[in-house]
């Protein structure tokens with residue numbers, strides 16, 4: 001059953017993830033714009049005249065945009081869930097604080113959360129953050145339970161791809177122009193028509209929202225701008241409606257010539273081609289394309305085009321630029337802000353024809369000296385459309401989309417057990433009928449943990465599992481002395497309790513021994529028998545073990561019976577033979593009915609507690625062999641239904657691969673079962 005709490009966490013994860021990805025990407029499309037916005041926020045502490053202030057804003061812009069995108073992507077894909085959830089709570093908490101500050105101190109006109117694509121008021125931004133902050137907390141609360149598209153082994157690769165992807169994307173947008181231009185001066189805009197339209201809307205807005213207050217004989221009255229009263233009235237004040245703000249001008253294209261005369265009409269009314277070379281300040285413009293600019297200028301003139309520089313530079317800066325580059329084109333002056341709105345490059349080229357913007361380029365994309373002539377000829381063609389910006393970004397986005405779709409497909413395939421089914425069809429030597437066998441993840445604490453530590457572990461695991469959809473049974477093997485307490489604590493949870501041993505005698509004068517009946521009376525339902533440590537250190541041989549298994553079964557306990565070879569036997573290639581003898585000397589003496597109650601655990605002794613694991617292929621090979629032995633002894637149905645666990649340095653990073661093997665039905669976990677943090681991902685390896 002999926003709990004409501006998990007549904008809430010999953011929904012919150014999708015919502016916060018999508019918002020983070022969208023806002024990160026929209027800002028990453030225009031890193032320079034985001035840096036300008038950050039500069040506005042930092043204006044009180046960062047003087048924009050300082051040479052390195054632009055660098056700081058740009059660095060912060062890269063970190064913020066990429067960070068936001070990555071947080072969203074990681075949350076959606078379920079990689080580094082806990083860390084991403086923690087960081088997103090911190091992020092939304094920070095953003096809530098900034099939006100509160102913006103609401104009261106009004107440091108910027110627009111918050112810039114979604115770049116230039118979506119504009120929110122300060123209040124809307126605050127509302128957005130107030131909703132997202134608790135949602136991100138819901139994600140954090142159950143971060144470990146969130147589903148994931150990629151396994152632990154794959155996640156670093158996906159993370160590296162994501163980081164490289166977003167950084168390359170931003171660098172592309174920085175070096176060339178933004179992939180999508182959300183600002184008013186995009187290519188194709190008929191600037192003349194748009195400005196005329198805006199002008200008449202502004203006039204209408206003024207008429208609708210502005211009132212002149214006059215008074216006569218102590219009586220005040222409001223008049224529209226069209227109906228100003230005669231001189232018998234005395235003017236008091238102008239009253240503006242708050243809605244005037246919505247008629248604010250988008251186009252602040254106000255170039256002036258060197259004498260300070262407006263020059264916009266002159267530029268826009270010309271039906272020919274005009275090239276504008278823009279840079280807010282020439283002293284900060286790149287000198288990397290001076291030859292191209294000179295060539296553009298000379299050839300433009302010879303083709304009858306007009307060519308101007310457009311800048312907010314001082315006379316001295318202009319003189320320095322002319323001296324440095326030999327520039328002789330006339331300079332027009334305009335405020336730095338509209339220049340930055342028009343183009344994000346330093347310098348950049350905007351081409352006008354008949355008042356329409358027909359091309360925009362960053363200096364990195366200026367035609368080379370050889371290409372200039374062809375480029376200028378193109379500008380004359382009536383339907384010339386500037387070539388699309390570098391396709392690298394588009395390919396990158398497509399690749400990302402494809403990766404995500406692949407992840408989702410794999411996730412669903414796994415959910416439908418398609419992969420497992422296919423693997424089984426390929427590897428499994430005989431056709432499976434409807435199998436009854438269970439997947440199990442069993443812990444074996446061995447001689448570890450005090451009673452208090454044991455109960456704390458069970459409580460933590462219980463609450464972690466309560467928000468999970470389980471795809472396997474979970475068992476914890478605990479010392480005798482803990483059994484009654486942990487069994488009653490685990491009641492009502494999916495956790496089954498196992499003893500780690502029981503006596504080979506039913507009852508009587510056997511000081512220090514614990515019988516199977518006593519184990520059963522604590523509420524434990526399983527008992528681990530035949531563990532290699534018991535065989536090696538306490539001399540338990542096949543005869544003793546057979547007796548223990550028999551007594552366990554007689555008392556209603558399910559034995560988890562361990563077999564496995566030592567290193568020398570594996571090296572001598574005797575492992576198949578060893579497990580065969582161990583089975584033949586013990587559990588194979590049981591009746592089919594009793595044997596079908598036993599869980600087997602193959603534990604190569606050389607892998608136990610050593611950090612060495614059998615490879616998944618080695619595990620599959622010997623598990624398949626064991627199942628074949630059972631087929632021979634008890635027939636296909638019992639063999640097919642028998643759960644065979646793998647044990648020996650099984651942990652979060654190898655469990656998924658091991659459990660994906662058709663004959664590996666789970667694990668018996670020693671060291672990694674001592675903390676919930678390490679044990680839980682092993683349970684999650686069964687998706």
Ligand code: PGA
Pocket residue numbers: 444603607608609610611647648649650668669670671672
């Ligand atoms: P390990 O122990 O996971 O620490 O190797 C396994 C076991 O002994 O059951």
